[in-house]
Amino acid sequence: MAHALDTPKRPETARPSADGRRFWSDAAKSNLAFVLFVLALALIWEATARLAGFNRLLFPSLLTVFQRLGSMLASGELFNETLATLWKMTLGYAIGIVVAVPLGLAMGRSRLMEDLFGPIINFLLPIPVLVLVPLFVLWMGLTLQAAVSLIALASALPIAVNTWSGSRGIEPQMLRVAQSVNITGLELFRKVLLPASLPSIIIGLRQGLALAWRAAIGAEFFAVSSTGLGVRMFEAKDYVQMDVILSMLLVIMALSMIFDKLIFAPLEARTIGRWGVGNNS
Amino acid sequence: MTFATLQASPGQTSAATGAVPAVLSIADFSLWFQSKEVLRDISLTIPRGQFVAIIGPSGSGKSTLLNAIAGFIGPSSRDVTMGGSIMIGDSAPNAHALRCGVVFQEYALFPWRTARRNVEFSLEALDVPAPERARRSLQCLQQVGLGGAADLYPHQLSGGMKQRVAIARALAYDPSVLLMDEPLGALDALTREKLMSLIEKVWKETQTTVVYITHNVSEAVFLADRVLVLKANPGKVVLDLTIDLPRPRDALAADTIELERRLRAAIPDVEQDEGELR
Numbered sequence: 001m002a003h004a005l006d007t008p009k010r011p012e013t014a015r016p017s018a019d020g021r022r023f024w025s026d027a028a029k030s031n032l033a034f035v036l037f038v039l040a041l042a043l044i045w046e047a048t049a050r051l052a053g054f055n056r057l058l059f060p061s062l063l064t065v066f067q068r069l070g071s072m073l074a075s076g077e078l079f080n081e082t083l084a085t086l087w088k089m090t091l092g093y094a095i096g097i098v099v100a101v102p103l104g105l106a107m108g109r110s111r112l113m114e115d116l117f118g119p120i121i122n123f124l125l126p127i128p129v130l131v132l133v134p135l136f137v138l139w140m141g142l143t144l145q146a147a148v149s150l151i152a153l154a155s156a157l158p159i160a161v162n163t164w165s166g167s168r169g170i171e172p173q174m175l176r177v178a179q180s181v182n183i184t185g186l187e188l189f190r191k192v193l194l195p196a197s198l199p200s201i202i203i204g205l206r207q208g209l210a211l212a213w214r215a216a217i218g219a220e221f222f223a224v225s226s227t228g229l230g231v232r233m234f235e236a237k238d239y240v241q242m243d244v245i246l247s248m249l250l251v252i253m254a255l256s257m258i259f260d261k262l263i264f265a266p267l268e269a270r271t272i273g274r275w276g277v278g279n280n281s
Numbered sequence: 282m283t284f285a286t287l288q289a290s291p292g293q294t295s296a297a298t299g300a301v302p303a304v305l306s307i308a309d310f311s312l313w314f315q316s317k318e319v320l321r322d323i324s325l326t327i328p329r330g331q332f333v334a335i336i337g338p339s340g341s342g343k344s345t346l347l348n349a350i351a352g353f354i355g356p357s358s359r360d361v362t363m364g365g366s367i368m369i370g371d372s373a374p375n376a377h378a379l380r381c382g383v384v385f386q387e388y389a390l391f392p393w394r395t396a397r398r399n400v401e402f403s404l405e406a407l408d409v410p411a412p413e414r415a416r417r418s419l420q421c422l423q424q425v426g427l428g429g430a431a432d433l434y435p436h437q438l439s440g441g442m443k444q445r446v447a448i449a450r451a452l453a454y455d456p457s458v459l460l461m462d463e464p465l466g467a468l469d470a471l472t473r474e475k476l477m478s479l480i481e482k483v484w485k486e487t488q489t490t491v492v493y494i495t496h497n498v499s500e501a502v503f504l505a506d507r508v509l510v511l512k513a514n515p516g517k518v519v520l521d522l523t524i525d526l527p528r529p530r531d532a533l534a535a536d537t538i539e540l541e542r543r544l545r546a547a548i549p550d551v552e553q554d555e556g557e558l559r
Contacts, residue, residue, distance in 0.1 A: 173389035176353050180383045181406035181454055191402070195393040275392040276436025 060243045068243040069250065077232075082251060084227035085216055088144060092151025093212045100156040100208070101201060104163025105193050108170070121160055129154040129211070130218045137224060147219040154215035155208035162207065166200025167193055199272050206264055213256065304329045304457055304490045305350065309365035311515075312345060312354075318515035319345050322365070325509070325518070327458075327492070332484055334493045334505035338549060342516025343494045347460050350492065351381045369457055382451030382459045382489075386466040388443040390435040396422060396446045397431040403454035421449040424483060441472035445479065452487060459484075461493045465500060474532075477503050481529065498548070502541050503530050512549040520547045 024032075042062055048054070049061040072078040106113045129150055140146040170193065178184075178192050194201075220230025229248050236244035305327040312320040319342040327333055335343045348354045349367060356363050369381070382403075390399050400418035409417065422431050425445040435443055444464060451459055464480070465473045481504055484491055495501055501508045502524065510520035522544065530537055 171387070171389060173385045173387060174391065176351070176385075177383060177389050177402070177450075179353060180351055180381050181403050183402075183406050191405075192391070195391070198393070271393070275434055277392045 057240055058242055060246070065243045065246045065250070068241075069247040072244075072247060078247075078251065081227060081229050081232045081248075082255070084225065084231075085220065085229045086255075088147045088219075088225065088228070089151055089212050089216045091144075092148040092215070093155050093209060095148065095152040096155035096159055096208055096212070097205070099152070100159035100204070101163050101194075102189075103156075104160040104201075104204070105167045105189060105197060107160070107164040108167025108197070109193065114164070117160075118164075121157060121164075124153075125157050125161060129157075129215050130222070133219065133222050133224060137222075142224055142226070144225065147216065147224045150219050150224070151212050151215040155212040158207035158211060159201070159204040162200045162204030163197055166197030166204075169200075170196045195271075199277055202264070202268060202272065206260075209259060210256075213252070217252070302329055303327060304331075304370060305492070306368045307350075307365070308368075310346075310349070310367055311364040312342070312349060313362040314345075315360045320349075321515040321517045323516070323518060324365075325521075327490060329490055330488050332491045332493065332504055332506045333509065334495055334501035334507070335509045335511060336495055336498060336501050336544075336548065337511030337516065338496070338513050340513040340516075341511035341549075342513070343511050344462055346511075346516065347462050347492060347494050350458070351383055351460050380454060380457045382454050382456030384444070384447050384451050384459070384461040384464045386463040388435070388440075388447045388467075390443055390446055390450075392435050395432050395434055396427060396438065396442075396449075399435070399446055400450045400453045403450050407454070418449075418453060421453045422446070424452065424486065425449045425479060439472075440468050441476055444468065444476060448480070448483065452483065452489075456489065459489050459491045461491065463495055464493070465495070465497070473500075478529070480504060485528075498541050498544050499532060502526075502537055502544065503532055508544060510544070510547050519549070520544075522547075 046062050049056070049059050052059075069078070103113075103117065107117055108114070132150065132153070136146045136149055140149065174192060174196060175188075178188055183191060216228070217230035217233075219225060220228040221234050223231070223234075225231060229252060233245050233248040236242075236248070303326045305325070307323055307325040310320060310323040311318070323346065335346065337343045345354065349363070350369070354361055391402065394402065397415070397418050400421050401414045404414040404417060419428060419431055422428050425448055427442060427445050427449065430438060430442060430446075435446070438446065444467075448464070461480075465476055468476065477500060480491075484504075493501070493504060505524055508520075508522045508524060509518050510522070511517065512519045524540065526536060526540070
């Protein structure tokens with residue numbers, strides 16, 4: 001790599017506004033292309049619904065879907081169902097993080113911890129968490145605890161695995177610098193192990209959230225809970241309310257996108273982006 | 282002008298330095314990794330303020346020796362057996378009073394901390410209060426000529442600047458011994474020359490004791506008061522040479538070059554040693 005001897009490298013990630021002089025930034029172009037693509041898909045759907053002669057009940061016009069969404073929003077029903085789902089997800093995800101991050105860090109730094117937990121986690125990882133629904137329901141009944149436990153387990157696995165691989169891969173000399181100044185124990189975890197593993201932890205958090213969604217909706221499908229987006233969706237199936245099902249789907253997709261933009265994008269920008277240690281750059 | 286005193290037997294030079302107290306004493310130190318003998322009977326006394334360079338081919342255990350001095354490898358390390366002793370001041374490595382600063386070839390900066398906060402890492406370990414930390418870290422950065430880059434992150438710095446931050450971080454700890462493991466190994470020739478002068482300047486200002494591992498003879502001749510040459514398989518001191526050329530040294534002066542030539546001749550054949558490694 002050739003660079004000037006003593007001049008700092010231009011901070012590439014630090015100032016994304018550098019290309020602000022152009023009328024359309026690259027990011028704006030990508031966003032515009034995506035919006036146009038989604039609009040085109042919506043138009044195709046709408047044209048098919050109106051012109052192809054399918055059963056309106058099974059292939060409703062987008063207008064009816066949005067009308068249904070509007071009325072559910074106005075009645076407060078949508079709010080309650082969304083809140084119920086998000087509540088159990090938040091609880092489960094939080095428990096997953098609190099357990100899995102320290103566990104993963106410890107596994108990366110301690111041979112014993114790795115030997116004890118590694119095989120179990122690798123064994124559970126490919127299994128869909130929903131196979132444990134009968135077990136959890138018999139133990140805890142159709143309760144919030146059962147749903148939260150499923151979500152916690154589902155999100156903990158990828159978080160633990162990624163944190164583990166992150167903390168295993170820490171440059172040994174960084175640890176030696178800490179050792180040379182006598183930084184050990186909890187202080188070492190907080191000041192070195194955690195930030196050094198953060199790029200991997202963030203990958204784990206993303207995967208964990210995706211699996212938390214699946215576990216939450218799945219648990220609601222299996223009637224572990226009695227309220228939530230999944231519950232309402234599954235009920236709608238019995239009454240052939242395709243517009244309700246599609247509304248719920250739209251809400252779930254929108255929420256995932258919002259989480260990404262509101263939580264992960266800023267988290268990455270403020271940490272690995274600023275530090276220049278990106279996951280894929 | 283006075284030339285180096287060539288001494289074939291190691292460990293004797295310190296006796297001549299008399300009154301200056303030893304910062305680092307290594308006595309009959311041997312180290313095995315599994316059943317392989319890595320270092321044999323290393324005896325070495327380094328008085329306060331001395332700049333000691335250790336050179337040798339790959340497999341001569343010079344980095345292992347540095348790791349043992351720093352306490353990174355100890356009697357409890359896996360697959361390691363040790364004999365003899367290493368003392369820093371009055372304590373063994375890893376004792377609480379130990380103060381070693383370390384500088385590695387690959388910098389080992391913390392990418393999540395700015396230059397200043399990297400230097401502060403050493404001070405946090407000493408429980409220095411925050412305002413004092415900020416002041417001293419900036420002072421250390423200024424000492425290596427990086428006062429203006431205090432708030433940049435490592436990825437915004439060139440290799441030479443990164444290594445200067447690493448040196449400032451080690452100095453902030455006010456170490457009894459500054460251990461440098463091929464600190465210029467990853468840098469281009471021009472940056473290397475600049476940093477050599479900087480290391481000499483900083484060493485003079487702080488009057489610290491330096492153990493400097495390198496495989497570059499010019500670095501050793503330019504910087505060191507004393508050069509130890511190790512041979513490989515097992516690592517063993519074959520030459521302990523005091524260099525009293527006046528400073529600052531001129532890398533192109535005739536006596537410097539003559540010394541380099543003699544030192545090169547003393548270093549065992551690298552090719553042959555690497556062949557034996559397997």
